[in-house]
Amino acid sequence: MGWVVLVLTYSLFRWRAGRDAVIGAVIVAVAVAVIVGRNSLGLGETIAATALLLFTAALGASIRYRGTARQQLVEQAKLQEREQLA
Numbered sequence: 001m002g003w004v005v006l007v008l009t010y011s012l013f014r015w016r017a018g019r020d021a022v023i024g025a026v027i028v029a030v031a032v033a034v035i036v037g038r039n040s041l042g043l044g045e046t047i048a049a050t051a052l053l054l055f056t057a058a059l060g061a062s063i064r065y066r067g068t069a070r071q072q073l074v075e076q077a078k079l080q081e082r083e084q085l086a
């Protein structure tokens with residue numbers, strides 16, 4: 001079940017933004033709390049799980065940002081090419 005939370009977190013921060021991301025983050029936090037409470041993990045395992053979850057969220061957000069930046073560079077190059085042709 002834990003890997004589902006990681007995939008959800010990555011997908012959430014990769015494809016959604018704003019209010020959807022906040023709502024999804026709350027749902028993920030509740031799911032993590034249930035998993036941690038149910039499995040009665042130790043402090044070290046809880047910290048490691050939280051770090052892995054944050055890493056997954058950061059990875060999704062950074063890939064989203066990189067894709068957006070690349071798209072903006074492509075648009076800028078198209079505009080410059082049109083300007084040169086005109």
